[in-house]
Amino acid sequence: xxxxxxxPGEIIKESYLDELNISINSLxxxxxxxxxxxxxxxDGKSSIxxxxxxxxxxxxxGSAEFWLNLQQSYSLWQASQAxxxxxxxxxxxxxxxxx
Numbered sequence: 001x002x003x004x005x006x007x008p009g010e011i012i013k014e015s016y017l018d019e020l021n022i023s024i025n026s027l028x029x030x031x032x033x034x035x036x037x038x039x040x041x042x043d044g045k046s047s048i049x050x051x052x053x054x055x056x057x058x059x060x061x062g063s064a065e066f067w068l069n070l071q072q073s074y075s076l077w078q079a080s081q082a083x084x085x086x087x088x089x090x091x092x093x094x095x096x097x098x099x
Contacts, residue, residue, distance in 0.1 A: 003077075004077055005074045005077055007044040007074050008041070008048050008070040008071050009041045009043060009046075010042075010044065011070065012027075012060070016060055017042070024038050024039055027059070030059045031052075031055045031056070032055060047071050047075065048070070048071040050064070050068065052067070053065075053067035053068045
């Protein structure tokens with residue numbers, strides 16, 4: 001069972017901004033993005049894109065895949081909580097029901 005993973009922005013805030021006492025403006029400048037873009041990510045209002053994952057991997061620790069995996073884990077958990085998948089069946093089970 002999946003647990004509730006943190007949004008990647010929360011990790012960036014806690015592990016980099018807070019721990020290293022860096023401002024959003026300073027990190028945004030290092031990443032080459034607008035501060036509002038980074039702020040939306042930190043606030044959990046936007047997702048990490050492949051481009052942002054590459055930027056984060058160049059400026060912070062972790063590979064681009066690491067950052068995308070964090071986002072994917074968060075997004076999958078959110079989708080599993082927001083939708084009802086109980087009625088879905090595997091394709092093999094579906095074909096057996098038709099016989």
